[in-house]
Amino acid sequence: MTPTPASSVLPADHPLATPSELPYGLPDFSAVTDAQLAEAVRAGMAAQRAEVEQILGAATAPTFENTVRAFELSGQLLRRSAAMFFTLVSADGTDARQGLAEELSPELAAHEDALLLDPRLAERVAAIDGAGLTGEDARLLEVLRRRLDLAGAGLGEAERAELGRINTELAGLTAAYTRRLVADTAERAVLVTDRERLAGLSEDDLASAAAAAREAGHGGADGEGRDEAGPWLLTLSLFTSQPWLASLEDESLRREVFEASVGRGAAGEHETLSTAMEVVRLRLRKARLLGSASWAEHALKDRAAPSTTAVEELLATMAPRAMANARTDAATASAHAGRVGGAVAPWDWPALSAAYARERFAVDAGALRPHFELDRVLHAGVFAAATALYGITFEERPELAGRLYRPGIRVFEVRDEDGAGVGLFVADLFARSTKSGGAWMHTVRDAADALDERPVVFNTMNVPAPAPGRPALLTLDEATTLFHEFGHALHGLLAKGEYVSLSGTHVPRDVVEFPSQVNEVWLREPALLAEYARHVETGEPLPAGTLDRLEAADLWGEGYRTVEYLGATLVDWAWHSLTEDTVEAATADPAAFERRVLTEAGIDPELVPPRYGTGYFKHIFGNDYAAGYYSYIWAEVLDADAVEWFREHGGMTRQNGRRFAEELLSRGETRDLLESYRAFRGRDAELEPLLRRRGLVEAAA
Known part of the structure; x- marks a missing residue:
């Protein structure tokens, strides 16, 4: 040719x-x-x-x-x-x-x-x-x-x-x-004009909300406005539960934000449900043409999971145990707040949970934010971990950032231990109204010797932009996401091979999250944490004992978080497990179908709504995760097992990183990933480490 x-x-x-x-x-x-x-x-x-x-x-x-x-x-x-x-x-x-x-x-x-x-x-x-x-x-x-x-x-x-x-x-x-x-996500952002309703938000949160209002055209008569005068715009993330809910003291405003979130796509000019239902019907028609009874059955022909039964058994093992833990946590948080009857609305859970954690574990997630300044987390945390494990270094290239599409995007050249160029890492981290929600990694160039090509890898997030002159402070969840997405970036940057189709993250959907989830563990590496988690104004490290308290609090709320995830997974799996006999009834009333799927699995959506609802589930209706949202938990089986290997072998060392890179990160799809895992671990992954991590070993089935 x-x-x-x-x-x-x-x-x-x-x-x-x-x-x-x-x-x-x-x-x-x-x-x-x-x-x-x-x-x-x-x-x-x-x-x-x-x-x-x-x-x-x-x-x-x-x-x-x-x-x-x-x-x-x-x-x-x-x-x-x-x-x-x-x-x-x-x-x-x-x-x-x-x-x-x-x-x-x-x-x-x-x-x-x-x-x-x-x-x-x-x-x-x-x-x-x-x-x-x-x-x-x-x-x-x-x-x-x-x-x-x-x-x-x-x-x-x-x-x-x-x-x-x-x-x-x-x-x-x-x-x-x-x-x-x-x-619809931009349109449903909640505009607040009374500052008293925003009690509980930090000054940085208020400044970010005021800046968002100005960007959306809600400033004063001159279009400028002042932070202290408002208005303030509470923008929505892709998730059901919004970050604002953990801090806002006004229950009516929490409910307003929550209802704006779950209402996305349900009606109006930007309604998405009818589109989603047509997608479901068409995917089923396609699966039938290709010889499968459902889209889920067809999708698994190119996945690591061996069968639909294997996926369903994993979900069935976890859902009732996690729901039992979520009910216990809700009752505990409600009693702590002095609520009669123990009822917890989903818009109240984040605030009640945070209040309980502050008292029971002396962990205040909001108070930690000044210790997670974005630039320091990136350099002294994310990049430092990659250097310690994989020997790569990072040099910022501001002249290349000028060739991108928006100000504030950063470009770093990545080099190996010998100084040879590995590729470019591009960080587009701040939210904007034109950006899709969530966080992701993608490549615009790949490691492919046949094309003499080195990788150019993007990480994109939606961190609220700070007010001018203020540092960007991350929540603990946002810091975790930064480490997670960079795990994907490493999968692309450290890839070695001849062909694009076999390079980096071109692996089955249900194992692509594995390397990124492993990378999250370094967020809490004690030596690393001591370097990057320093107060933005004083330079002081985290108070003594913070890591111990965080680890003690790890299982608090884990049932709720697991059910949020499993709820979304079950919704995805149910839509794509429909057959010719069931599809018309299900798609005629998507809200009723979603509720039935969750309740039949033992989940109470009134207490714990799924992480995404059908009207705003971009992973499966706008991206290629259809019948694949289970991938995170499937990959976490590998992740939890691999993390135990790292702990058994000394943690964040160059020797361990070399083995992980050589047997897994560099391999991509050049060989079966489960074969690569066996070469790394010496055996197949076991489920027990995941169940322990999620607090599901002792939970009642």
């Missing part, structure tokens, strides 16, 4: 007519308009079709080199331009970009189908004798064959045509769901 030069399908002066000349191929976001990006994506599709046509039209017999490797290396213009475009859609998704995404997503789905469902490709790949292949070449052939099978390449012509129509429609619907959710 002869690659199609971008300059042959784009104007010579187009900013993407040639690959970026910036270090590591960092895309120059500052040099391209939305219209030019859309033009490049469409040109990239045309270029890849021409490249693949060369492969499929060749008169020579199919070989690994002229078919599998050639197909893997095709489409580089599309890959570069699509990575840029969807970075912007997620992190700075203006109305115009969201609209373009709704246009382009169906086109991209149709393009992928045109390639994968072409019977000539399946025939050529099937004809290749893989007996002489070894290593990554053998693995790439195996992965491509599985990909073609799951895509439906073996279907008849009529079925392939129907599948293509479904995929195109699904792409448009998931883009529409995301656009509406982003808009």
Whole structure:
């Protein structure tokens, strides 16, 4: 195959007519308009079709080199331009970009189908004798064959045509769901004009809320406003339970914030439920075409979990035990607050839980924030742990940050112990109204020797931006998320291999969270904590005994947190386990179906609502976690077991990091991840460490 030069399908002066000349191929976001990006994506599709046509039209017999490797290396213009475009859609998704995404997503789905469902490709790949292949070449052939099978390449012509129509429609619907959710989340933010209602919030919280109000156009007559005069805007995170709820003393305001959160997508201009239900029905139709009874059954064909029964057994083991713990914790917190009858509303739980923890364990999460200044946590915590374990170092490159899409985004060059370049790490950490909720990692370049390419990895979060001149302070949860997302970044940065399709985080969905969850453990490494958790004004470390108190308090509220997660997992699994006999009744009343699923699993949604509701569950209706939200707990089985190995072998040492990197982080999909885990651990993972961590060993079943 002869690659199609971008300059042959784009104007010579187009900013993407040639690959970026910036270090590591960092895309120059500052040099391209939305219209030019859309033009490049469409040109990239045309270029890849021409490249693949060369492969499929060749008169020579199919070989690994002229078919599998050639197909893997095709489409580089599309890959570069699509990575840029969807970075912007997620992190700075203006109305115009969201609209373009709704246009382009169906086109991209149709393009992928045109390639994968072409019977000539399946025939050529099937004809290749893989007996002489070894290593990554053998693995790439195996992965491509599985990909073609799951895509439906073996279907008849009529079925392939129907599948293509479904995929195109699904792409448009998931883009529409995301656009509406982003808009509704911004619209439902709670505006407060009476400062007394904000009692309990810190001065930094108030300043952030005032800044958010100004950015949203709620300032004074001159558009400026003053922090002390308000108004204040309580923006919403992606979760059901909002961070504000732990601090606000006004119960009516807590309820208002909570109801704004759970009401997202239910009605109005940005309603998402009808879109979600159409997605559910279409996914089932697709699964049936591909020979499965449900989408969950189809999805597990490309996962580490061996069967739907295995997933359901894990959830059934945990849900009733966790709910029992949640009820006990709710009763304890209610009694501590002097409430008659023990009733705890979901908007009250965060405040009651925090109050109990302050008294019982002498742990005040709010009081810890001045010790978690973002820049220090990043450098003396996250980066320092990576240096200790993996020998890599970080140098900020402010001149490259100027090539990105918003001020305040930071770029770091990563080098190994010998000083050789590893890649770039990009940190886009502050919330903005055009950014999707939550936190995530993605790559715009990958470790791939076949392309002579090094990784460019993004971590994106939604930390409230501080007021001008003030430091950014993290909650303990936000600090944990920073370590978590950087665990994903390490999976991309430390990858080694020949092909993009086998590199870094290109692993089964239900194990991709494993390395990131392991990285969370270093947040509390005593020597590291002593360096990064210092008071932002005095430089003093955490008060003596804080770590011991945090660890003593670990299981407090764990039942509630586990049920929040399991509730969302059960909702996802239930929607995608529907069959032809059950789908119409379920989708006719999504709220009733969601309640029934939770109560039948032993969960009380009036006490512990799921982490996400159907109307704002972007993971499964806007991203690719459908029938996959169980992945976090499935991966945590590996994580909890691996953390025990680290503890048994001395913790955060270079020797331990070298082993973890060599056997797991660097491997990606170059071999089966569970095989990599066995090479690292010496055996399969065991469930017991997870149950102990979650406080479920002694809980009543």
